[in-house]
Amino acid sequence: MRTGAEYLASLKDSRRVYVDGVAVDDVAHHPAFAPIAQTVAELFDLAADPSSGMTVRDGDRTVNRLFTTPRSRDDLAAFRSAATTWAEHTHGWVGRSPDHVAAFVAAFAAHPEAFSDDLAANVVAYRERVLAENLYVSYAIIPPQVSRATTASAWDGDFVQVGVAEERADGIVVRGAQMLATGGAVADEILVSCIKPLGPEDRDFAISFAVPVGADGLKLLCRRPYAPAASSRYDYPLTSRFDETDALLVFDDVFIPWERVFVYRDIAGLRRQFFETGAHVLGNWQAQIRFAVKLRFLAGLARKVAAVNGVDRFPGVVEKLGELASLTSLVESAVLAAEHTAEPDAQGMWRPGARALYGVMGLQAELYPRVLAILRDLVGGGVLQVPSSVADMTSPETRPDIDRYVHSPGVPAEERVKLFKLVWDAIGSEFAGRHHQYEMFYAGAPFVAKGYAFRNYGFEQAVASVDSFLGSYEL
Numbered sequence: 360m361r362t363g364a365e366y367l368a369s370l371k372d373s374r375r376v377y378v379d380g381v382a383v384d385d386v387a388h389h390p391a392f393a394p395i396a397q398t399v400a401e402l403f404d405l406a407a408d409p410s411s412g413m414t415v416r417d418g419d420r421t422v423n424r425l426f427t428t429p430r431s432r433d434d435l436a437a438f439r440s441a442a443t444t445w446a447e448h449t450h451g452w453v454g455r456s457p458d459h460v461a462a463f464v465a466a467f468a469a470h471p472e473a474f475s476d477d478l479a480a481n482v483v484a485y486r487e488r489v490l491a492e493n494l495y496v497s498y499a500i501i502p503p504q505v506s507r508a509t510t511a512s513a514w515d516g517d518f519v520q521v522g523v524a525e526e527r528a529d530g531i532v533v534r535g536a537q538m539l540a541t542g543g544a545v546a547d548e549i550l551v552s553c554i555k556p557l558g559p560e561d562r563d564f565a566i567s568f569a570v571p572v573g574a575d576g577l578k579l580l581c582r583r584p585y586a587p588a589a590s591s592r593y594d595y596p597l598t599s600r601f602d603e604t605d606a607l608l609v610f611d612d613v614f615i616p617w618e619r620v621f622v623y624r625d626i627a628g629l630r631r632q633f634f635e636t637g638a639h640v641l642g643n644w645q646a647q648i649r650f651a652v653k654l655r656f657l658a659g660l661a662r663k664v665a666a667v668n669g670v671d672r673f674p675g676v677v678e679k680l681g682e683l684a685s686l687t688s689l690v691e692s693a694v695l696a697a698e699h700t701a702e703p704d705a706q707g708m709w710r711p712g713a714r715a716l717y718g719v720m721g722l723q724a725e726l727y728p729r730v731l732a733i734l735r736d737l738v739g740g741g742v743l744q745v746p747s748s749v750a751d752m753t754s755p756e757t758r759p760d761i762d763r764y765v766h767s768p769g770v771p772a773e774e775r776v777k778l779f780k781l782v783w784d785a786i787g788s789e790f791a792g793r794h795h796q797y798e799m800f801y802a803g804a805p806f807v808a809k810g811y812a813f814r815n816y817g818f819e820q821a822v823a824s825v826d827s828f829l830g831s832y833e834l
């Protein structure tokens with residue numbers, strides 16, 4: 360099993376990751392990326408530790424359970440348990456830990472029939488590499504946000520969305536950009552594809568391939584990183600560890616050998632890749648397992664804050680905490696319901712139940728902001744009645760005042776400030792704002808997520824119920 364140290368050492372390669380107009384020399388040691396790289400290294404160490412229960416025998420080797428294909432209900436339960444272990448390490452604050460895209464790749468490879476005859480073996484071989492080498496694969500599957508009124512073939516300029524610029528005997532040359540790869544800067548590889556529906560004129564953009572982050576011609580243009588501004592772990596406990604980074608991918612004629620190409624100029628093939636393989640349902644089940652862990656953390660924060668402020672017995676506050684408990688248990692329950700309603704598909708992969716999974720995903724864009732709103736309501740101005748930084752906590756000029764005025768019954772200043780700074784990093788910092796956007800959009804815009812819920816609910820049963828009732832009485 361790959362260790363965290365091996366992962367960190369592998370990041371020193373030819374990758375071109377840009378911040379403030381300059382290519383970063385060594386992401387593992389750059390203030391923007393070192394913290395998240397360290398967190399990912401911890402995840403690899405955790406998986407490699409036999410006591411974590413995350414490994415499974417695969418023939419004569421031991422592999423990470425999260426990189427395997429669930430072949431039974433027990434496998435799904437073990438997958439959930441392992442995904443929970445990883446998510447709990449970050450308390451759900453890392454959305455694109457390596458298990459997310461690994462689940463997509465495992466489902467792809469379990470369904471070679473969903474790929475064209477000449478490319479199916481590539482998918483199977485790639486999944487074997489991901490499993491054997493414990494690769495951290497990120498993905499970029501959304502076209503740049505140029506205009507959503509049309510698709511790429513109607514945009515001004517050639518190859519704004521990444522597409523095939525040249526076909527060669529040994530592979531393809533791709534050119535253009537793809538919208539966003541969370542974690543891409545510290546990943547090993549990126550899966551590049553397009554999940555948005557394309558039109559008949561878009562065949563050049565109907566591709567799927569895996570590319571090493573250090574590939575010649577690939578550039579990652581990162582949004583402003585938040586970690587460097589996190590003055591200390593005490594002041595920004597989440598930002599200082601879990602800032603995953605998001606990057607626009609730019610392909611300046613990147614050569615992709617055929618063995619890394621999974622879908623080629625095949626619009627229907629893209630849909631089969633994501634949906635017929637069950638990849639979308641399995642990968643998004645992992646995402647909900649992670650989301651449930653994060654909501655539990657936020658519910659715990661609210662409960663603690665209410666107790667510290669001495670308001671937790673007020674009926675109005677109990678009601679708010681009750682709503683948080685309801686919202687959290689809704690997601691926890693949907694994770695279990697999807698597992699409970701799972702069924703094997705024709706290839707023997709156990710798919711979490713789509714009705715339960717997409718049902719809760721369809722609500723996420725409202726549910727997460729509601730959780731934040733309740734937490735904001737409960738903390739009041741306490742998140743701003745905190746010293747500017749740890750320096751105030753050690754300065755003899757300020758510390759006595761903080762001790763005297765910023766405490767609660769049984770909770771000394773140092774503990775109270777620590778708690779409220781954590782809450783601010785969860786609801787109010789730039790990191791928190793990005794998380795708000797992430798939870799609303801990571802699985803597609805809200806209308807897209809609700810579309811999945813609509814298509815997978817099984818309205819036939821609901822309509823039949825109404826028809827049967829209507830048929831039971833006459834004029």
Ligand SMILES: Cc1cc2nc3c(=O)[nH]c(=O)nc-3n(C[C@H](O)[C@H](O)[C@H](O)COP(=O)(O)OP(=O)(O)OC[C@H]3O[C@@H](n4cnc5c(N)ncnc54)[C@H](O)[C@@H]3O)c2cc1C
Nearest residue numbers: 498499500501504507539540541796797800803804805806
């Ligand atoms: C923090 C963050 C991290 C991300 N990480 C990744 C990643 O790792 N990999 C990846 O591939 N992608 C990632 N994404 C991108 C994400 O997949 C997209 O944001 C998502 O698919 C929505 O697309 P969009 O942002 O272009 O929104 P748009 O499609 O432009 O939609 C924006 C809004 O416009 C309106 N709208 C647009 N079209 C319609 C329509 N047809 N009908 C009705 N209303 C419409 C809706 O109000 C919609 O919410 C990330 C996004 C965020 C915010």
